[in-house]
Structures are given as structure tokens and as C-alpha cells.
Amino acid sequence: MSNQNGTISNVPAQAPGMEMQNGVPTIVSAAGVNVMSGNEKLHTISILVENRPGVLARVSHVFARRGFNLESLAVSRTEDHTVSRITIVVAGDDEAFKQIGNQLLKLIDVIKVIDHTNDNLVGRELALIKVHVDNAATRAEIQQLAELFRAKIVAVDPTTVMLEVTGKADKVDAVTTMLQQHEILELVRTGLVVLARGEKQT
Amino acid sequence: MRLVAWRRRFPLETHNSALKTHYWSIMDGAEILLESLKQEGCDTLFGISGGAILPIYDALGKQSDIWSILTRHEQGAGHMAEGYARATGRVGLCIGTSGPGATNLVTAITDAFMDSTPTVFLSGQVATPNIGKDAFQECDIFGITMPIVKHSYMIKNTQDIPRIVKEAFHIARTGRPGPVLIDIPKDIGEREFQGAFEYPDSVYLRGYQPEAPAADEQIRAAAQLIAEAKQPILYVGNGVNSVDAADELLAFAEKINCPVTTTLLGRGAFPGGHALALDMLGMHGTAYANWAMHESDLIIALGVRFDDRVTGNPKSWAPNAKVIHVDIDPAELGKIRFAQVPIWGDVKSVLKQFLEVVAPKQHSVWNEKLEKWKADMPLDYEKEGKLKPQFVLQELQKATQGEAIMTTDVGQHQMFAAQYYHPKQTRSFITSGGLGTMGYGYPAAIGAKVGCLQGHRPDADVWCITGDGSFQMNIQELATGVLYDIPVKIAVLNNSSLGMVRQWQKLFYSKRWSGIDLAKCPDFAKVAEAYSATGVTITHEDEVADAIREAQKNPGTVVLNFLTDAEADVYPMIPGGKTVHDMVVDGSGNKIPVGGWAKSHGGNGNGQMEREALETATSGEYAGEWNDDLKAGQLKI
Ligand SMILES: Cc1ncc(C[n+]2csc(CCOP(=O)(O)OP(=O)(O)O)c2C)c(N)n1
Numbered sequence: 001m002s003n004q005n006g007t008i009s010n011v012p013a014q015a016p017g018m019e020m021q022n023g024v025p026t027i028v029s030a031a032g033v034n035v036m037s038g039n040e041k042l043h044t045i046s047i048l049v050e051n052r053p054g055v056l057a058r059v060s061h062v063f064a065r066r067g068f069n070l071e072s073l074a075v076s077r078t079e080d081h082t083v084s085r086i087t088i089v090v091a092g093d094d095e096a097f098k099q100i101g102n103q104l105l106k107l108i109d110v111i112k113v114i115d116h117t118n119d120n121l122v123g124r125e126l127a128l129i130k131v132h133v134d135n136a137a138t139r140a141e142i143q144q145l146a147e148l149f150r151a152k153i154v155a156v157d158p159t160t161v162m163l164e165v166t167g168k169a170d171k172v173d174a175v176t177t178m179l180q181q182h183e184i185l186e187l188v189r190t191g192l193v194v195l196a197r198g199e200k201q202t
Numbered sequence: 203m204r205l206v207a208w209r210r211r212f213p214l215e216t217h218n219s220a221l222k223t224h225y226w227s228i229m230d231g232a233e234i235l236l237e238s239l240k241q242e243g244c245d246t247l248f249g250i251s252g253g254a255i256l257p258i259y260d261a262l263g264k265q266s267d268i269w270s271i272l273t274r275h276e277q278g279a280g281h282m283a284e285g286y287a288r289a290t291g292r293v294g295l296c297i298g299t300s301g302p303g304a305t306n307l308v309t310a311i312t313d314a315f316m317d318s319t320p321t322v323f324l325s326g327q328v329a330t331p332n333i334g335k336d337a338f339q340e341c342d343i344f345g346i347t348m349p350i351v352k353h354s355y356m357i358k359n360t361q362d363i364p365r366i367v368k369e370a371f372h373i374a375r376t377g378r379p380g381p382v383l384i385d386i387p388k389d390i391g392e393r394e395f396q397g398a399f400e401y402p403d404s405v406y407l408r409g410y411q412p413e414a415p416a417a418d419e420q421i422r423a424a425a426q427l428i429a430e431a432k433q434p435i436l437y438v439g440n441g442v443n444s445v446d447a448a449d450e451l452l453a454f455a456e457k458i459n460c461p462v463t464t465t466l467l468g469r470g471a472f473p474g475g476h477a478l479a480l481d482m483l484g485m486h487g488t489a490y491a492n493w494a495m496h497e498s499d500l501i502i503a504l505g506v507r508f509d510d511r512v513t514g515n516p517k518s519w520a521p522n523a524k525v526i527h528v529d530i531d532p533a534e535l536g537k538i539r540f541a542q543v544p545i546w547g548d549v550k551s552v553l554k555q556f557l558e559v560v561a562p563k564q565h566s567v568w569n570e571k572l573e574k575w576k577a578d579m580p581l582d583y584e585k586e587g588k589l590k591p592q593f594v595l596q597e598l599q600k601a602t603q604g605e606a607i608m609t610t611d612v613g614q615h616q617m618f619a620a621q622y623y624h625p626k627q628t629r630s631f632i633t634s635g636g637l638g639t640m641g642y643g644y645p646a647a648i649g650a651k652v653g654c655l656q657g658h659r660p661d662a663d664v665w666c667i668t669g670d671g672s673f674q675m676n677i678q679e680l681a682t683g684v685l686y687d688i689p690v691k692i693a694v695l696n697n698s699s700l701g702m703v704r705q706w707q708k709l710f711y712s713k714r715w716s717g718i719d720l721a722k723c724p725d726f727a728k729v730a731e732a733y734s735a736t737g738v739t740i741t742h743e744d745e746v747a748d749a750i751r752e753a754q755k756n757p758g759t760v761v762l763n764f765l766t767d768a769e770a771d772v773y774p775m776i777p778g779g780k781t782v783h784d785m786v787v788d789g790s791g792n793k794i795p796v797g798g799w800a801k802s803h804g805g806n807g808n809g810q811m812e813r814e815a816l817e818t819a820t821s822g823e824y825a826g827e828w829n830d831d832l833k834a835g836q837l838k839i
């Protein structure tokens with residue numbers, strides 16, 4: 001009855017999504033352009049995880065324990081309801097980041113870790129911005145601004161206008177800067193979400 | 203799939219009549235849990251009961267396949283499970299109730315995590331409807347332990363128990379082993395299990411690939427480096443013990459005639475006293491092991507993680523060596539030291555592959571040099587004055603011939619044990635390395651002995667080398683050892699102080715003693731008697747051998763209370779964060795050049811003159827110097 005040292009029959013020889021380099025599992029990455037912020041690189045990674053309670057805590061702990069501050073975080077379901085996707089943007093040097101990737105891969109609930117730092121991606125953030133308006137001129141100005149940035153006006157009342165902006169982080173930044181000449185009442189931004197272009201899986 | 207025990211296995215008549223209801227024909231969660239544990243081959247459970255795990259203890263009391271050992275503290279139970287696992291290679295199992303029972307397990311869980319010990323920790327939890335409501339003895343042990351477990355579960359459905367147990371044991375023992383926590387709400391254990399009990403044959407965890415065969419090209423690349431090396435060294439650790447690869451290691455080391463140094467947790471992986479054995483390396487390693495590492499041109503690192511207690515300052519450690527690094531945990535490869543050839547695999551299989559492709563070699567010049575170093579600079583200590591702890595260990599080595607399983611606590615006595623005890627076999631040196639947990643030694647010894655009694659090595663003697671500080675951290679387990687008749691021989695190296703801390707205050711804080719005096723309290727021999735064990739106090743060298751012999755003959759628990767010299771410090775020493783050039787071998791504080799005095803001064807082989815000259819020049823200055831280094835942040839202690 002003792003199967004303390006028993007073999008497990010249907011463990012896949014190679015877990016799906018695991019990439020190898022010299023026979024060593026490694027996080028996946030590709031070549032392209034780097035985004036720099038000061039001396040450190042901004043890394044964008046996708047983490048595919050089991051859709052279970054506690055997983056986000058396990059993942060974020062890997063960063064927190066090593067003193068990393070997350071720039072942005074987005075969690076959502078995927079095309080497969082048993083899998084969630086965590087998209088994280090974090091600043092750090094390559095070596096430290098490699099460590100993080102390796103430690104993430106060790107988590108049982110992590111299925112795949114993809115480093116998009118150098119990937120050809122479509123990446124989007126969404127922001128909702130509520131601006132105070134007390135006259136028609138301001139309202140018109142904001143409307144113009146919205147058109148310029150292809151933002152949408154999603155709510156209007158006598159004293160406020162709400163804009164929805166979708167785009168890369170710098171576009172959302174730009175809209176925010178422009179709107180600062182008015183009175184921004186409230187602002188909320190999602191984390192960055194990304195998908196690779198073409199047939200390549202993210 | 204196996205179909206087991208749909209009906210309960212106990213004859214109704216033998217049980218309390220009040221419980222005879224129609225439920226008898228149905229298993230509850232607690233019974234399903236125990237049945238699943240049995241399917242995993244569990245024979246022992248260490249722990250303490252309490253409110254939230256009453257259902258499990260109730261079920262435990264009605265069966266006899268699993269030996270339920272009641273400890274006196276959950277931490278003790280945790281270390282017993284660890285000792286059991288380390289001695290046998292099987293998964294150690296322990297249990298505590300919710301709240302304080304669970305938090306008492308935390309140190310042991312962390313210890314198992316740091317030392318990669320295959321263990322499953324069961325914790326009670328308040329009933330599902332009370333979770334998150336600050337119920338009595340509720341604590342979020344799942345959350346608390348997240349960073350210190352290999353994986354964890356909270357059971358939400360009685361139906362999930364078999365799958366979760368199956369996965370937990372699979373995860374605990376495969377790949378890089380480690381602790382898995384299963385948190386069990388009280389009502390899960392009480393609830394009826396719907397349907398027939400089926401234990402799964404397999405697990406499916408798509409995010410977990412514990413191991414794969416090592417890549418052929420990596421094996422070939424390693425073979426190439428090995429063929430080219432002139433001064434190779436095998437640097438071996440816990441990874442060898444944990445997959446029982448000692449035989450393969452011996453065959454491989456002999457085939458390529460390569461010296462072997464072991465880490466603290468690697469003790470026992472290579473037979474002590476072997477001509478190729480360089481003994482332990484690192485902060486308190488032998489001079490010859492550290493020198494060999496420094497001059498090596500190839501490090502074959504097997505199941506090690508280049509810990510800071512080994513490398514000191516990794517930037518200047520083994521500066522001329524290429525590295526072949528074999529480890530079951532890919533995250534360790536290149537983590538501290540770049541490896542020219544990283545190999546992901548278990549050490550046993552990789553060694554077998556090496557043995558196939560690597561041609562026999564001789565390294566006579568290299569080995570002759572090391573032989574000379576061993577002769578020139580053996581482990582040594584000041585013999586004048588009070589009873590020396592090193593002497594006690596030398597006598598223990600003589601009396602046991604390295605055949606006993608030895609556990610240790612943490613402190614000077616631990617380092618002396620690692621230096622002077624030479625285990626013949628793998629799984630014979632059980633110590634808390636990564637976490638350095640005082641209070642580990644005695645419970646680990648009980649666990650190891652239980653593992654032996656359960657059929658692993660029934661005749662093995664188990665010794666615990668402990669200190670007066672450490673022993674008191676789990677001394678209450680004497681009751682467990684005595685009452686269950688789990689005979690362990692305990693050698694207390696009693697220096698009336700927190701010796702290791704005292705040594706550091708001596709070296710780095712100019713002897714400003716602070717918080718290290720344990721006075722002569724308690725009398726450990728009397729404590730032993732109070733627990734109905736045998737206690738003996740030894741003060742002189744000439745009593746040591748007899749006392750050990752008597753203890754060996756004694757069938758029960760024995761506490762040997764050795765009153766040792768508080769000034770006996772651990773040498774050699776390379777202070778934390780420093781290099782081999784900072785090694786001192788005695789209290790004079792003289793730094794010994796690599797290769798010894800004779801070499802660097804071109805002397806006659808014993809370097810006596812140079813040694814004396816340097817002694818006058820530098821004597822006693824190290825304390826001040828290291829004190830400065832400490833303030834400058836260069837010393838990592
Ligand atoms: C639980 C715990 N607390 C504190 C320490 C720090 N520490 C390391 S060694 C040591 C002294 C150990 O004293 P003792 O057991 O008497 O051993 P000795 O060094 O005297 O041989 C202490 C306090 C530790 N390792 N573990």
C-alpha cells in the first residue's frame with residue numbers, strides 16, 4: 001500500500017507552456033524594444049495562473065518580499081475559465097527580474113510566466129476621468145480634447161463631464177496632463193493589459 | 203482506481219454504544235482524511251489535539267494503522283516530522299489545532315521550507331461558517347504560511363479530501379521537497395462523505411513540473427569540463443542526501459579521483475575518513491576544504507545553493523573555477539554564482555549519467571597537495587583547562603564509529619558536531635541549516651528514531667548533540683520521548699551560555715557581553731530524572747568515554763550533561779561576508795594565508811618562525827579590525 005516513493009503516472013513530461021533553455025526551464029521572452037525608466041527597465045509580464053483563491057496573494061508576495069513595487073496590475077479571466085491572467089508592469093534590473101520569474105515559476109498555481117519586455121505587443125490601459133465644468137466654453141474645450149485623443153465622453157451632467165480614454169500609458173498620461181488645466185475631480189486607471197500580435201500566444 | 207472501505211472498517215461492537223447510529227455505515231471527513239493518509243503510506247502522526255481537530259483525533263483514536271504521537275508542543279511535533287522525514291526519506295506528517303496550535307507550527311514549517319524537508323502539516327481551522335469572523339481560535343494560517351510553504355490548501359469540500367491529500371504528498375516529496383500545509387475546517391472533518399471512497403492514482407497539476415531528465419548536451423558539456431579540469435572539487439549538499447545518491451557520489455568521486463567537500467546539510471553524503479573527503483567547507487569549514495575551493499579550477503556542485511555561510515563573499519569566492527551546477531530546483535541554477543554548465547535534474551540520475559560518459563581520471567598532483575594541507579592544518583583546539591566540547595565529540599565519534607544518526611541543535615555545539623562527527627551513511631546527520639532553529643535537535647532526534655523504529659533502520663542509535671540554550675527550547679519533549687519509549691541519547695554541551703552569540707560578541711563586539719549568560723541553571727541531569735529519564739553530569743575528560751558507553755548500553759532516554767569550557771570557540775572561522783584570506787584558525791586571530799604558513803613564506807614546511815613573527819605583529823587586533831568592518835557594513839553577521 002505504501003506508495004511513498006511511488007511514481008505518478010500522468011504528470012506531463014513537460015508542463016504546458018514551459019519553455020526550456022539548456023534543459024533548464026525558463027521564463028519566455030522575445031527580442032524587440034526596451035522601455036526605460038531611469039536606470040531600471042520596465043518589465044511587462046503575463047502570468048497565467050489557476051483560477052483559485054489565494055493565487056494573487058502568492059504571486060504578489062513574490063514581488064513584495066523582494067522589495068519590488070508594482071507599477072500596475074491587472075487580473076482577469078481568460079478564454080479558459082479555469083485560467084486567470086495576471087498582467088504586471090514592474091521596474092527592476094534584468095538580473096533581479098530573472099530571479100523573480102524563476103521564483104514565480106516555482107509556484108504550483110502558476111502555469112506560465114511570459115516576459116513581454118521585448119515583445120511586439122498591443123498594450124492598453126483604460127482611464128475614466130471626471131472633470132468639473134461650470135460653463136459652455138470649458139465643456140466645448142473638453143469635447144475638442146476628447147476628439148483629439150479619440151476619447152469618449154461617457155457621462156455628462158450640469159457640472160461634470162466624464163471621459164473614457166483607452167490607449168498606451170503615455171496616451172492616458174497625455175490626456176490627464178491636458179485636463180489638468182481644468183479641475184479633475186476623480187480619476188481611475190486600470191492596469192496595463194497586453195496581447196502579442198499575430199499568431200504568437202501571449 | 204481503488205475502491206476502499208465504503209463501509210467503515212471497525213466492528214460496531216467495539217465502540218461506544220452511544221455512537222451506534224446509522225452513520226456507522228458512512229465515512230465522515232476525518233475518516234476519509236485518515237484513509238487517504240494511509241493510502242500515502244503514512245505510519246506516524248505527531249501532534250497535539252484541540253477544539254478544531256477533535257473530529258480528526260476522534261477518528262485517530264479508533265484506528266491503529268497510524269501511530270498518533272502526542273507531543274508537548276506543536277513546534278516539537280513539527281520538528282519530529284522533519285526528523286522523521288530526514289532520517290527515512292518519507293514524508294513527515296504532523297498536526298496542530300486551529301489558532302495557537304497552528305501558529306506553533308510556523309517555525310517548523312519555515313525550517314522545513316529552508317531545508318527542503320518533505321513534510322505535510324495539517325492544521326485545524328474553525329468551522330466554515332465562522333471563517334473570517336474572528337471566531338474563537340481562528341487564525342489565517344493559510345495566509346500566514348503562504349511565503350513559507352511549497353504549497354498549501356484549505357479544504358472546502360469533504361469530497362476534495364482524497365485529491366488534496368494525494369496532491370499534497372506528491373508536491374511535498376517530488377522535485378525540491380518541502381512543506382505542504384492542509385488547513386481543515388472543523389465541519390469538513392465532521393461532514394459525511396458522499397459516495398464511495400476512491401483514492402486517485404495520479405495527480406494533474408499543470409503548473410508543476412518537478413523534474414525532467416537532464417539534457418544530454420548539458421551532460422556532454424559537463425563531461426568536457428571534467429575531462430579538462432586539473433584541480434576539480436565536488437561541492438555536495440542536501441540534494442545528494444535527499445535523493446539517496448551517496449553510492450553514486452562515492453563511485454563518481456573515485457572514478458574521477460576528485461576530492462569532496464560537503465556543506466552542513468551535506469554531511470553524511472560522502473563517507474567521513476575517506477581519502478578524498480575534505481570534510482565541511484564554509485564559515486566554520488576546514489582550512490583545507492576552503493583552500494581547495496579557492497584554488498580549484500572546476501566546481502562540480504551537486505544539490506547545493508551557494509549559501510552565504512559557504513561562500514562568504516561570493517564575488518571573490520573560488521575565483522578561478524568554472525562551475526557545473528546540478529540541482530533539482532532550476533531557480534537555484536545561477537542564482538548566486540554563474541554556472542558554465544547548469545544542469546536541471548535530480549542528483550542521483552545525473553550522477554548515473556556522468557558515470558556513463560565520464561572517463562576515469564587521476565589528479566595525483568592536486569590530491570597530494572590537499573593531503574599535505576590536511577596534514578599541515580587539521581582541525582585543532584586548545585587542550586588546556588576545562589573539558590572541551592571538541593573532545594566530547596571526538597569520543598562520540600570513537601564510540602559510535604560514525605554509525606549513529608546524529609541530530610544537532612544550533613550554536614557552537616552544532617558546528618563542533620559537523621566538524622568532528624563523521625557519519626558513515628547518508629541521512630545520518632540531521633540539523634537545522636537554513637533557518638538555524640534552536641530547539642530543533644531533540645524533537646528531530648525523536649522523529650528520526652521513530653522513523654527508524656517504523657522499519658527504516660530499526661537498530662540505529664540516535665544521538666542528539668545540543669547546547670544548554672537550545673535544549674531548553676524544546677526540553678518538554680522529554681515527556682514524549684520517555685512515555686512512548688523512543689530512546690534517544692542526548693549530549694548537552696553545557697557551557698552555561700549562548701555560546702555562539704558569546705563567540706561573536708568576543709570577536710566582533712570587543713567582549714561586551716550582553717544577553718548570553720545562562721548561568722548554571724537548570725541541572726539537566728535532575729531535569730532528566732524528573733522526566734524518568736537517566737541523567738548524568740560529566741565534568742572531566744576521563745569520565746567522558748565511560749559515560750558514553752553507559753548511555754549506549756542504556757535502553758532508555760539518557761541525558762549526558764557535559765560541563766564544558768565556555769571559552770572553547772569554533773575555529774576555523776571566516777567571518778560572514780569575508781573571504782578565505784580572512785580565515786583564522788584559533789583565538790590568536792592570525793589570518794592564515796591560503797595553503798598555510800609554509801607556502802606563502804617559503805619556509806621549511808611548518809612555518810613556525812613566520813607564524814610566531816606574525817603572531818606578535820597581529821595578535822588580538824582582529825577584534826578591533828572586525829569591529830570596524832562591522833560598522834562599515836562589510837561584515838555580514
Ligand atoms: C530560536 C532561535 N533563537 C535565537 C537564535 C540565535 N542563536 C544562534 S546560536 C545561539 C546560542 C545557542 O546556545 P546553545 O544552544 O547553548 O549552544 P552553544 O552555542 O552554547 O553551543 C543563539 C541564541 C537561534 N539560532 N534560534
Ligand SMILES: [Mg+2]
Nearest residue numbers: 669670699701
Ligand atoms: Mg551553550
